[in-house]
Amino acid sequence: MESITFGILTISDTCYHEPVKDRSGPRLKALIAESFDNSQVVSAVLPDERDLIQRELRKWIDRDDVSIIITTGGTGFAPRDVTPEATKPLLDKDCNQLTLAIALTSLKKTKFAALSRGVCGIAGNTLVLNFPGSEKAVAECFEAVRELLPHALHLIGNNVALVQRTHAEVQGTFQNTPALPQLLKRDHVCPHKTGAGDDIDRNSPFPMLPVHQALDTILDVVQRNNVRKQQMDLLLSPVNIPPFRASIKDGYAMKSSGFSGTKRVVDCIAAGDKVNVHPLQEDECFKINTGAPIPTHADCVVQVEDTRLLQRDKYGEESLVDILVEPKSGLDIRPVGYDLLKGDKVFPAADYSPVVYKSLLASVGVEQQQYKPKVAIVSTGSELLPPQEPPVAGKIYDSNTTMLKELLLYFGFDCRHQFVLGDDLATIKSCLSNLFDTVDFVICSGGVSMGDKDYIKPVLEDLQFKLHFGRVNMKPGKPMTFASRSNKYFFGLPGNPVSAFVTFHLFALPAIRWADGWERVKCSLPIINVSLLNEAIELDSRPEYVRASVTSINGQLHASVNGNQISSRLQSIVGADVLIHLPGRTAAKTQACAGEIYSASVLRYDFISRYE
Numbered sequence: 284m285e286s287i288t289f290g291i292l293t294i295s296d297t298c299y300h301e302p303v304k305d306r307s308g309p310r311l312k313a314l315i316a317e318s319f320d321n322s323q324v325v326s327a328v329l330p331d332e333r334d335l336i337q338r339e340l341r342k343w344i345d346r347d348d349v350s351i352i353i354t355t356g357g358t359g360f361a362p363r364d365v366t367p368e369a370t371k372p373l374l375d376k377d378c379n380q381l382t383l384a385i386a387l388t389s390l391k392k393t394k395f396a397a398l399s400r401g402v403c404g405i406a407g408n409t410l411v412l413n414f415p416g417s418e419k420a421v422a423e424c425f426e427a428v429r430e431l432l433p434h435a436l437h438l439i440g441n442n443v444a445l446v447q448r449t450h451a452e453v454q455g456t457f458q459n460t461p462a463l464p465q466l467l468k469r470d471h472v473c474p475h476k477t478g479a480g481d482d483i484d485r486n487s488p489f490p491m492l493p494v495h496q497a498l499d500t501i502l503d504v505v506q507r508n509n510v511r512k513q514q515m516d517l518l519l520s521p522v523n524i525p526p527f528r529a530s531i532k533d534g535y536a537m538k539s540s541g542f543s544g545t546k547r548v549v550d551c552i553a554a555g556d557k558v559n560v561h562p563l564q565e566d567e568c569f570k571i572n573t574g575a576p577i578p579t580h581a582d583c584v585v586q587v588e589d590t591r592l593l594q595r596d597k598y599g600e601e602s603l604v605d606i607l608v609e610p611k612s613g614l615d616i617r618p619v620g621y622d623l624l625k626g627d628k629v630f631p632a633a634d635y636s637p638v639v640y641k642s643l644l645a646s647v648g649v650e651q652q653q654y655k656p657k658v659a660i661v662s663t664g665s666e667l668l669p670p671q672e673p674p675v676a677g678k679i680y681d682s683n684t685t686m687l688k689e690l691l692l693y694f695g696f697d698c699r700h701q702f703v704l705g706d707d708l709a710t711i712k713s714c715l716s717n718l719f720d721t722v723d724f725v726i727c728s729g730g731v732s733m734g735d736k737d738y739i740k741p742v743l744e745d746l747q748f749k750l751h752f753g754r755v756n757m758k759p760g761k762p763m764t765f766a767s768r769s770n771k772y773f774f775g776l777p778g779n780p781v782s783a784f785v786t787f788h789l790f791a792l793p794a795i796r797w798a799d800g801w802e803r804v805k806c807s808l809p810i811i812n813v814s815l816l817n818e819a820i821e822l823d824s825r826p827e828y829v830r831a832s833v834t835s836i837n838g839q840l841h842a843s844v845n846g847n848q849i850s851s852r853l854q855s856i857v858g859a860d861v862l863i864h865l866p867g868r869t870a871a872k873t874q875a876c877a878g879e880i881y882s883a884s885v886l887r888y889d890f891i892s893r894y895e
């Protein structure tokens with residue numbers, strides 16, 4: 284639940300000298316506490332002195348935490364009433380309609396309300412409201428704006444998700460949901476509606492975000508760790524590669540000052556041998572293997588293909604060879620540090636591919652503790668049975684735990700812990716609460732939709748997580764949920780196995796990569812264009828991520844959909860190379876047809892199933 288910090292400024296000469304006489308300030312404080320969960324209040328009492336009022340207002344406006352300031356008093360016609368005059372110069376924007384809303388409500392109670400000159404406006408990111416001084420007036424004015432305040436703050440803070448939600452409510456596309464459950468206080472906790480609903484409320488209170496917006500939100504919230512980038516930037520090679528002059532070919536090492544023709548083979552040098560320091564004549568050579576150290580007195584290698592064997596000794600070793608080409612200095616030798624010089628950067632650029640990262644470290648003999656986001660997997664569902672157990676009535680085998688763990692491993696991340704939990708609020712709460720002590724990410728499946736056993740969202744609220752979104756406009760994966768609490772991140776993937784598969788790839792993977800320091804463009808799966816092979820596919824109202832296999836026909840990529848796409852049917856991921864992005868249905872376009880080109884996210888390295 285979000286918390287709002289209010290500033291309450293009582294402005295009255297009398298109250299300034301006798302603070303106990305201030306009834307309006309405490310009344311406002313009580314009204315705020317009754318209306319907003321987790322609200323904080325800062326308060327002060329000042330005389331009707333324009334400069335003092337302005338200084339205090341300015342101080343609060345400049346604070347990051349104070350988002351609403353309500354003044355009470357000093358709005359009337361008396362000579363010392365200067366609250367509006369002190370307030371106006373600080374405002375960046377007037378909110379005349381708010382002033383009007385307050386006036387209209389008050390005028391219904393008394394015509395004397397016309398004698399208040401209070402103003403409303405926005406200063407920086409702070410909403411400032413002038414209320415009159417009496418306790419009764421304060422209560423009436425507060426009632427006039429109470430319901431508007433959360434939405435006003437979402438707009439000021441540009442909180443798109445919550446703003447859209449309210450717009451949907453106001454426009455009626457979002458029926459029967461009470462206003463702003465995120466911020467307004469409630470007594471009743473109703474798990475399937477995040478506590479927002481009463482019994483006639485049958486709809487999710489969460490707006491359906493477009494996929495791109497959900498991903499942007501995730502990447503805005505998740506902290507990118509630059510430890511690995513710094514490690515890569517700063518890592519200088521402690522060794523030369525090669526550490527000695529190395530032969531590039533299997534052949535004969537000799538002096539280039541010599542000549543082609545017959546040479547005596549004085550020794551054989553294999554990879555792994557020490558550098559041979561023996562003197563060498565121009566008519567002598569060493570037999571040498573690829574990767575072996577060049578003898579001190581040789582300066583070129585002639586590959587075996589450019590030689591002819593003339594003689595072997597009595598032990599069968601080569602003793603005379605004919606060199607068929609002119610030896611040239613440096614021929615087929617890698618000088619010391621040719622590939623990488625000691626002291627040079629090991630990573631010319633940051634590269635987070637586990638293959639690249641680990642093999643480069645290995646190549647310079649560095650064993651580095653690599654930072655990796657710590658991830659746990661939680662599967663929820665009282666119906667879940669471990670795959671190794673015999674069937675039990677009413678139970679199904681748990682595939683999500685294995686699938687999500689294997690996906691993490693496939694993409695180079697570890698699974699620190701895994702838990703399978705029944706649909707029980709207390710169990711889920713205590714498991715998640717403990718788990719976040721040791722991991723950064725929890726990737727959970729199940730329990731995010733509309734059932735009365737879908738406890739994930741209420742648990743997150745109880746654990747003081749901020750729910751960034753609870754639905755995404757996509758198929759499969761609609762109830763996809765993302766929440767955070769400081770640097771801890773929760774992905775509530777829908778329980779249907781294919782929904783979990785798709786949302787892992789589109790949201791959880793990019794987030795983990797981002798936390799790991801990857802460039803944004805690399806966080807999501809690569810996107811390619813494919814031409815549709817299927818005759819006609821009915822479009823869904825939601826944009827759909829369809830599992831399909833890819834055929835390369837004369838270098839052009841084509842894709843055919845893998846059978847029934849219901850989100851419970853895990854068979855649709857078999858042979859799935861890509862997720863084709865089918866757009867949502869419109870009046871003008873109801874089908875996707877053969878030959879049309881669509882974007883598709885590449886699921887795996889081996890993403891071409893057939894060549895024709």
Ligand SMILES: Nc1nc2c(c(=O)[nH]1)N[C@H]1C(S)=C(S)[C@@H](COP(=O)(O)OP(=O)(O)OC[C@H]3O[C@@H](n4cnc5c(N)ncnc54)[C@H](O)[C@@H]3O)O[C@H]1N2
Pocket residue numbers: 662663664666667679680681682683684728729730731732733734737759760761762776777778779780782850851
């Ligand atoms: N009234 C509504 N009901 C549902 C809606 C809706 O909008 N209104 N959304 C549907 C969609 S879409 C999805 S997706 C699912 C998501 O459900 P939950 O995330 O709450 O998941 P559960 O209800 O726990 O399970 C759904 C389904 O998946 C099976 N499951 C769960 N975990 C696993 C696992 N580890 N391995 C294999 N299978 C698993 C579970 O048995 C259910 O059949 O909600 C729809 N409902």
Ligand code: MOO
Pocket residue numbers: 757758759760761762777779781782850851
């Ligand atoms: O989004 Mo659900 O994942 O359509 O089945």
Ligand SMILES: [Mg+2]
Pocket residue numbers: 729730731732733734737778
């Ligand atoms: Mg459910």
